[in-house]
Amino acid sequence: MRFARAIAIAVVIAAGAAGIARADGPPAPALTSMRTWASPTGTRVVFDFSVPVTPIAPDTGSTRQLTISVPHPGLVRGATVPPGFAVRDSALDSLRAVIEPTGARLLLYMQPGTRFHVFSLPAAEGKPFRVVVDVTLASAAAAEERRLASLATNKKRDRVRLVTIDAGHGGEDTGARGPGNVYEKNVTLGIARALADELNKLPGVRAMLTRDDDFFIPLRERYRIAEKVRADLFISIHCNSSKRRGSGSGTEVYFLSLKGASDQADADLADIENAADLVGGVPVQAEDDVVGVLYSMKRNTALQRSQLLAETLLDHVAEDRRISSRGIKQAGFAVLKSVEFPSVLVETAFINNPREVLLLKDPTFQKGMAKQLATGVRTYFERSGAPLAPDSSRATASGAGQ
Numbered sequence: 001m002r003f004a005r006a007i008a009i010a011v012v013i014a015a016g017a018a019g020i021a022r023a024d025g026p027p028a029p030a031l032t033s034m035r036t037w038a039s040p041t042g043t044r045v046v047f048d049f050s051v052p053v054t055p056i057a058p059d060t061g062s063t064r065q066l067t068i069s070v071p072h073p074g075l076v077r078g079a080t081v082p083p084g085f086a087v088r089d090s091a092l093d094s095l096r097a098v099i100e101p102t103g104a105r106l107l108l109y110m111q112p113g114t115r116f117h118v119f120s121l122p123a124a125e126g127k128p129f130r131v132v133v134d135v136t137l138a139s140a141a142a143a144e145e146r147r148l149a150s151l152a153t154n155k156k157r158d159r160v161r162l163v164t165i166d167a168g169h170g171g172e173d174t175g176a177r178g179p180g181n182v183y184e185k186n187v188t189l190g191i192a193r194a195l196a197d198e199l200n201k202l203p204g205v206r207a208m209l210t211r212d213d214d215f216f217i218p219l220r221e222r223y224r225i226a227e228k229v230r231a232d233l234f235i236s237i238h239c240n241s242s243k244r245r246g247s248g249s250g251t252e253v254y255f256l257s258l259k260g261a262s263d264q265a266d267a268d269l270a271d272i273e274n275a276a277d278l279v280g281g282v283p284v285q286a287e288d289d290v291v292g293v294l295y296s297m298k299r300n301t302a303l304q305r306s307q308l309l310a311e312t313l314l315d316h317v318a319e320d321r322r323i324s325s326r327g328i329k330q331a332g333f334a335v336l337k338s339v340e341f342p343s344v345l346v347e348t349a350f351i352n353n354p355r356e357v358l359l360l361k362d363p364t365f366q367k368g369m370a371k372q373l374a375t376g377v378r379t380y381f382e383r384s385g386a387p388l389a390p391d392s393s394r395a396t397a398s399g400a401g402q
């Protein structure tokens, strides 16, 4: 299954986060990288700086040419940063960075019908200070909303269960990194796509992905996508990583805890996964957590079913003897906070473990794990009292996870 989407070209100009070394004294402040990430609804532009800067530009608006002034005398261009480059996707034509004695001017040439949003992100989680511009193509955003709405309509019409699969991380947010530069965001996408394929083979089940390419989605937006399509289940795919190099092994499946994590290690893991918004880049927001305010009955039902889903998925994944089972656990993962459906987060294996990373990056292993998870989903529907049938009736179609 492929999403209709904008041309997906990610132009990545890699550069070190550090400033440019001078013969004497500290390194000069520098623009160290500029890159773009395409998503179905637009393109994100990211400028890295070795020091905090104060960009001057309108926050939001619509224009064909946006100029962002960055006053900072002595600012230099990083060794690998070009004067500009063409992007030529549906949202953005090209970028330029002009360095002057007083600072920098960042120029964005936009396609017609776009809107922009400029914000800054402080250095966090190994990422430098960033100036970010989200360029949204209004027609693509509207088309994406229509696509999600039609998934919900078709689900109801065809009386099928819909499973939303969330490939963890993406775009700016690489997730954990294993030996040989294996990135969590790529492994999760591989397993998520394979799981969608396996679920789509089951009669009465349909799968959709929160992302089917390499771009970032904020944590809340991930379950909101599932809410928009009226999903019956939400499964977020991740890879674990331990602080100590090479240690840690096995699969664990999490569901939401409202009262803190099962233990300190689980709390630490939730903190790492919840930091995705800092790494991937979400502008500061003043939204309250939905949990704690809404629908305690609905929430309890969703939690009970989430626990059953976690147990069932782990039972089946544990059939692969190459990966040990670490059990089901609870922690405060932000991505699991919808009350509308059971949701779990699968930490498939440890990406920093030299043995498990070889499995994680292997498409055959990814497919095998997807098959076991899909069998787990089928068993879950049976255990939850609404088994799948080739001719699923309306009653069974709405029986689980509603």
Ligand SMILES: [Zn+2]
Pocket (backbone or CB within 6 Å): 168, 169, 175, 176, 184, 238, 239, 273
């Ligand atoms: Zn992760």
